[in-house]
Structure formats: structure tokens, C-alpha cells
Amino acid sequence: MKNSIIIYIRQTVKLSRYLGLTILLTSMFSVSQAQVPAPQQDRPIVLKGAVIHTLTGPSIENGILLMENGKITAVGNDIQIPENAIVKELDGRHIYPALIHGRNLMGLTEIGQVQVTSDFSELGTINPNVRAETAYHPASTHIGVAAASGIGVTVITPSGGLISGLSAAMFTDGWTWDQMILKAPVGLVVNWPNMLNNRNLSQQLNELQEAFDKARRYHHARNASDSHPIDIRWEAMRPVFDGEQTVFLQANEISQIQAAISWAEKENIRIVLTGARDAGYIAKQLAEKNIPVMVGGVIGGPARQWEFYGEAYALPAKLYRARVNFFIAGDMGTASAYRLPHHAAAAVAFGLPEDEAIKAITLYAAQILGLDDQMGSLEPGKDASIIVTDGNPLEFSTRVELMFLQGRQIDLYSKHQQLYDKYQIKQEQVR
Numbered sequence: 001m002k003n004s005i006i007i008y009i010r011q012t013v014k015l016s017r018y019l020g021l022t023i024l025l026t027s028m029f030s031v032s033q034a035q036v037p038a039p040q041q042d043r044p045i046v047l048k049g050a051v052i053h054t055l056t057g058p059s060i061e062n063g064i065l066l067m068e069n070g071k072i073t074a075v076g077n078d079i080q081i082p083e084n085a086i087v088k089e090l091d092g093r094h095i096y097p098a099l100i101h102g103r104n105l106m107g108l109t110e111i112g113q114v115q116v117t118s119d120f121s122e123l124g125t126i127n128p129n130v131r132a133e134t135a136y137h138p139a140s141t142h143i144g145v146a147a148a149s150g151i152g153v154t155v156i157t158p159s160g161g162l163i164s165g166l167s168a169a170m171f172t173d174g175w176t177w178d179q180m181i182l183k184a185p186v187g188l189v190v191n192w193p194n195m196l197n198n199r200n201l202s203q204q205l206n207e208l209q210e211a212f213d214k215a216r217r218y219h220h221a222r223n224a225s226d227s228h229p230i231d232i233r234w235e236a237m238r239p240v241f242d243g244e245q246t247v248f249l250q251a252n253e254i255s256q257i258q259a260a261i262s263w264a265e266k267e268n269i270r271i272v273l274t275g276a277r278d279a280g281y282i283a284k285q286l287a288e289k290n291i292p293v294m295v296g297g298v299i300g301g302p303a304r305q306w307e308f309y310g311e312a313y314a315l316p317a318k319l320y321r322a323r324v325n326f327f328i329a330g331d332m333g334t335a336s337a338y339r340l341p342h343h344a345a346a347a348v349a350f351g352l353p354e355d356e357a358i359k360a361i362t363l364y365a366a367q368i369l370g371l372d373d374q375m376g377s378l379e380p381g382k383d384a385s386i387i388v389t390d391g392n393p394l395e396f397s398t399r400v401e402l403m404f405l406q407g408r409q410i411d412l413y414s415k416h417q418q419l420y421d422k423y424q425i426k427q428e429q430v431r
Contacts, residue, residue, distance in 0.1 A: 035143070035144045035147065035173060035410070035411040035412075035413065035414070036411045037138075037173055037174050037175045037179075037411075038173060038405075038408035038409055038410050038411065039408065040070070040407075040408060041067065041068075041069060041070050041384070041406070041407030041408055043084055043085065043086055044066060044067065044068045044073075044081075044082040044084065044085035044086070045066075045067045045068075045085065045086045045088070045384075045404070045407065045409075046064060046065070046066050046067075046079075046081050046082075046085045046086065046087045046088065047064070047065045047067075047088050047090055047095060047388065048064050048087060048088065048089050048090060049062055049063075049064075049089050049090045049091055049092065049093075050062075050063055050065070050090040050092070050093050050094060050095045050388065051063065051092065051093070051094045051095070052065055052075060052095045052378060053094060053095065053096050053097075053358070053378070054075060054377055054378040054379065055096075055097060055358070055359055055362060055363045055376070055377045055378065056363070056377045056378075056379060060075065060076060060077060062077065063075065063076060063077055063095075064076060064077065064078075064079045064081075065095055065378065065386070066079055066081070066082075066085070067384035067404065067407045068082075068407070069407065070383060070384055070406035070407040070408070071380075071381065071382065071383060071384055071406075071407070072378060072379065072380055072381065072382050072383070072384050072386075073380055074380055075378055075379065075380060088402075090388060093388050093389065093390055093401065094388070094389045094390070094391065094392070094393075095378065095386055095387070095388055095389075096150075096358070096362065096378075096386065096387050096389065096393055097152075097362045097363070097366075097375060097376055097377055097378055097385065097386060097387075098150065098151070098152025098153065098362075098375065098385040098386055098387050098403060098404075098405065099149075099150045099151045099152060099153075099340055099341065099361050099362060099387070099393070100151070100152070100153045100154075100155075100169075100327075100361060100362060100365040100366055100369070100371065100375065100376070101146065101151050101153070101154040101155065101329065101330055101337055101340050101361075102155050102294050102327055102328075102329035102330075102365050102368075102369060103155055103157045103167075103248075103274060103294060103296070103329040103330075103332060104154045104155065104156060104157065104329075104330075104331070104332060104333075104334060104337050105120050105156065105157070105159070105332060105333065105334045106136075106140065106142055106143060106146060106154040106156055106170070106172075106334045106337055107135075107136040107137045107138070107140045107142070107143060107154075107156055107170065107177075107334070108120035108132065108135050108136065108137070108156055108158075108334070109334055110137065110140055110141070110142070110334075112335075119135040120132075120135070120157075120158055120159055120160075121158060121159050121160030121161070121164065122158075122160065122161070122165070124161060125161035125162045125163070125204075125207060126161065126162060126163050126207070126211045126233065127158070127160075127161055127163060127164060127165050127233070128163045128165060128166070128188060128211075128215070128233050128234070128236040128237045129165065129166075129232045129233045129235070129236040130158050130164065130165025130166065131165065131166050131168065131184065131185065132156045132157060132158045132165060132166060132167055132168045132184075133156065133168035133170060133177055133178075133180075133181055133184045134177065135177075136156060136168070136170055136177040136180065137177075138174055138175060138176055138177055138179075138180060140334070141414075141415040142334045142335055142337060142415075143172050143173075144172075144411075144412075144413070144414035144415060145337070145338050145414045145415055145416050146172050146337045146338050146340075147172040147173060147403060147410055147412060147414065148338070148400060148412045148413075148414040148416065148417065149337075149338035149339075149340065149341065149400060150340075150341065150387045150389070150393055150400040150403065151172055151337065151338070151340055152171065152172060152375070152385045152387070152403060152405050153169050153170065153171055153172065153182055153371070153375060153385070154169070154170055154172060154337060155167050155168065155169050155170075155186055155329075155369060156168055156170055157189055157248070157332075158189055159189070159191075159332075160191075161191065162190065162191055162193070162204060162207060162208045162211070163188065163189070163190050163191075163208070163211060164189040164190070164191060165188075165189060166184070166185035166186070166187070166188055166189070166236060167185060167186045167187055167189055167248065168181060168183070168184035168185055168186055169181070169182040169183040169184065169186050169369065169371055170182065170184075171405050171406075172405070172410070173405055173408065173410045173411070182371065182374065182375070183369075183370065183371060183374075185245065186246075186248075186369055186370065186371075187245055187246040187247060187248045187272070187369075187370075188236075188237065188240055188245060188246070188247045188248065189248050189250070190208070190247050190248070190249050190250065191250045192249060192250060192251040192256050192259065192260040193205055193208070193256075194253075194256070195253060195255040195256050195259060196253070196255075212237075212267060214234060215233075215234040215237040215238075215240075215241070216241055218231060218234035218235075218238075219234070219237070219238045219241045219242075222235075222238065240269055241269070243269075243270060245270075246270050246271065246272055246370070247264070247269050247270065247271045247272075248271070248272050248274050248294065249264065249271045249272070249273055249274060250274045250275050251273060251274075251275060251276065252275045252276065252277035252278060252296075252303075253277070253278055254278040254281055254282065257273060257276065257278060257279065257282060258282065258285075260273070261273075261285075261289065261291065265289075271291060272291075272292045272293070272294055272368060273286070273291055273292070273293045273294065274293075274294040274296070274329070275294075275296045276293045276294065276295060276296065276315075277296065277303055277312070277315075278303075279293050279295070279315065279318075279319060279324070279326075280311070280314070280315045280318035280319065283318050283319055283321075283322035283324050284322055286319075286322070286324045287322045287323045287324045290325070291324075291325075292324075292325040292326065292327075292368045293319060293324055293325070293326040293327075294326070294327060294329050294368065295315055295316055295319070295326055295327065295328045295329060295360075296329060296330075296332070297312065297330060297331050297332075297343060298312055298313055298315065298316060298328060298330075298343040298344070298346045298347050299312070299313070299339070299342065299343055299346050300312040310350050313346050313347060313349065313350040314347075314350040314351060315347075316328060316344075316347035316350075316352045316356075316357070316360060317347060317350055317351030317352040320352055320353070320356055321351075325364070325367075325368060326360065326364065326368075327360045327361065327364040327365040327367075327368055327369075328340070328343050328344050328347065328357075328360040328361055328365075329365075330342075330343045330361075331343075338416075340361055341361060341393050341394055342396070343361075344357040344358065344360055344361050344394055345357065345394040345395070345396075347360070348394060354392075354394065357394060358392075358393065358394065362375075362376050362377070363376040363377050364376075383405075383406045383407075384404050384405075384406060384407040385404065385405045385406060386403070386404050387400050387402065387403050387404075388400070388401050388402035388403070389401060400412065
């Protein structure tokens with residue numbers, strides 16, 4: 001009898017904990033209003049009287065931008081406006097391409113301390129077949145916050161292990177993950193081993209090499225015979241060996257970067273260096289080898305005691321002066337994704353020209369990520385994915401007033417705005 005009572009109590013405690021967690025999660029997810037996804041564009045939209053920053057040419061004062069069927073069809077000062085068009089007078093506002101966040105956990109994790117809300121890594125160290133887009137949570141409150149800050153697309157990136165999986169470029173608006181895909185996959189994510197960890201270094205390098213050797217042999221076998229048994233892990237890597245898919249190679253420390261570059265050259269694969277904290281020290285080598293760089297967070301302290309306090313802030317300017325192809329990706333953490341323009345602004349304070357900083361989160365990001373046929377600049381034929389602001393998007397005081405993604409006007413009411421409105425009411429009650 002005593003044992004039965006103990007078992008009953010334990011089961012009751014477990015149930016109460018489960019119910020408590022369920023209530024907690026429910027309350028957390030219902031506190032803020034998620035965006036209401038926008039319908040498809042069904043009429044031409046004209047934006048008039050704005051300063052249009054095309055990013056591929058001079059800015060157009062008092063310009064007109066025409067969007068039809070999700071595409072930009074005309075940009076200039078003298079454009080014939082369709083009779084059935086929706087016309088928005090912008091009175092000197094600014095039009096820029098929607099911002100691109102090149103590396104983030106957006107939609108893959110919601111609450112860091114609640115494990116069941118995170119799905120960005122898999123067990124094991126070799127997972128090339130993992131597709132990040134299938135875990136993307138469209139109702140994440142972080143997505144709305146990012147959109148309200150001008151981010152139209154985020155490249156969600158799996159993490160963990162040596163080969164994490166395939167990243168995907170996702171819109172910050174939509175009902176389901178498959179509707180929100182701009183491009184998937186974007187590339188294969190590989191994490192170069194820590195060169196300072198001698199205990200595990202040899203084992204990890206051997207494991208990584210073995211994976212690529214197996215994948216390459218599988219690729220040759222599949223090319224030779226379609227009847228060769230399919231292995232989903234190595235199948236996912238075949239475009240890498242055909243030169244059709246980029247490897248996003250995470251490496252921060254100098255020895256990591258140099259070893260990773262040598263390995264990539266031996267393997268004859270196309271890479272983008274990501275993270276790249278020490279890239280400034282070997283910028284000349286990166287430029288000579290034409291290796292693009294995805295700069296991680298610009299806002300941050302030095303990695304070593306002897307380094308200049310603004311080493312991270314100055315990295316984009318160093319890469320720019322060395323003629324390295326680069327863009328700025330900002331924070332990996334989903335809750336901080338909205339800070340992307342702040343990272344670019346910080347780089348300006350340490351020597352990066354302002355127009356280059358804006359391109360580093362739009363045009364250059366699109367080019368290096370393989371999205372420039374659709375995004376990154378304001379030109380006829382490209383997607384109508386734009387933002388309308390009341391000033392320079394790198395300024396803290398600038399507000400994003402409108403966003404269009406493929407011609408759809410996006411709901412910008414986010415969790416941050418909701419909390420602001422809530423506590424405004426509190427202040428009024430206190431008075």
C-alpha cells in the first residue's frame with residue numbers, strides 16, 4: 001500500500017510538472033500577437049515621391065517605383081502608372097531593398113531555456129541531409145520583430161557537429177514554412193574543428209575527411225549508375241562536388257581559417273568563410289584567393305587581451321580596404337536578429353563607408369548567398385522585396401514604416417511594439 005501511494009505521488013508530480021510547462025508555454029506563446037501573413041499581390045502598387053536607393057546606381061530623388069505581380073517593373077522619375085494601381089504618396093521617405101540576415105537560428109528556437117522550443121541541431125557529428133527549412137516555425141514571435149526592423153529574409157542555419165546540414169533562405173512572413181522559402185538549400189554548413197584542442201583535433205579532422213571521402217565515392221558511384229543504392233546523407237552532398245552548392249565553412253581563429261582554406265582547395269570545393277573573427281589578419285590572402293567572408297557579429301569585444309578593443313568593429317573596414325568580398329550577418333541568436341542594421345552601423349563608426357555598410361546587409365549578402373537574381377537591389381525584374389523608412393536604416397532613430405515581400409505588404413506589428421503599447425498604457429494610468 002505504501003509503495004502504491006509513493007508511485008501515485010510521483011505520477012501526480014510528473015503530471016503537474018508537465019501541465020505547468022504546458023501552461024507556461026501556452027502563456028508565453030499567446031502573450032504577443034503574431035504577424036498576420038499578407039495575401040498575394042493582386043493589383044499594381046505604386047510608391048511615389050520617395051528617395052529610391054537602388055544600390056546599383058545613384059539614388060533617385062522624388063522617384064517612383066512600380067510593383068506588379070510580386071516584381072519590380074519600373075523605377076525612375078517618369079513612369080506610366082496603371083489605371084487600377086494602388087498609389088502610395090511617400091513624401092520624401094526612403095526606399096531600400098529589404099535587409100538580408102545571412103546566418104541565424106530564426107524560427108528554429110523560441111525560448112533558450114525551454115528545450116522543446118528549440119530544433120536547430122541533430123545528434124551525431126555528420127548530418128549533411130538535415131534541411132533547416134523543415135523545422136522553421138512560422139509563428140515565432142522573433143520573426144515579427146526581425147521584420148519590423150527591416151529584415152525581409154533570414155538564412156536559417158543548423159548548428160552542431162562537424163557537418164550540421166543545409167541552410168535555407170526564408171521570408172519573414174507567411175503561413176507555413178514551405179510558403180516562406182526563398183531558396184533552399186542555400187549551402188552546406190561545415191564547422192572546422194578547434195585547432196587548439198589537440199586532444200580531439202586529429203579525431204575530428206579524420207572524421208570530417210572520411211565523411212567527404214565517402215560522399216565523393218558515393219557521388220562517383222551514382223554518376224556511374226542510377227541503380228546504386230541511395231544514401232540520403234551523401235545524396236545531400238552531391239551538389240557540392242558538382243560545384244553547384246557552396247560550403248559555408250565556420251572558422252574564427254587564424255590557424256582554423258588557414259587550415260580550412262588549404263583543405264577546401266585540396267577538396268576543390270567552393271566555400272564562404274563564416275564567423276571569420278580573425279579574417280582581418282589574413283585579408284590579403286583571402287582577397288588573392290577570392291574567398292568570400294560572412295562576418296559574424298560586429299558588435300563585440302576583442303578575443304584576446306592584447307587586441308585593440310574595437311577589433312571586431314573594425315573587421316569589415318579591413319576587409320573592404322583589402323578588397324575582400326564580404327557581407328555582415330549579425331547575431332546568430334534569434335532574439336538578437338533585429339540588431340542586424342546596428343552591426344552594420346557599428347562598422348561605419350570604425351571606418352567602413354556608409355554606402356558599403358548598407359550594401360553589406362543587402363546587395364553583397366544577396367550576391368554571396370546566391371539570392372541576387374531576386375533580391376539585394378531595386379531593379380526591374382527583381383522581386384518587389386523592399387522597405388520604406390523615414391531615414392537611413394543604419395540610424396537607431398530610423399523607423400521602418402512599410403515592408404513589401406514579393407509585392408505583399410507585410411504586417412509589422414511585433415512583440416516589441418505590443419510591449420511598447422502595453423507599457424504606454426501603464427504610464428498613462430500612473431499619471
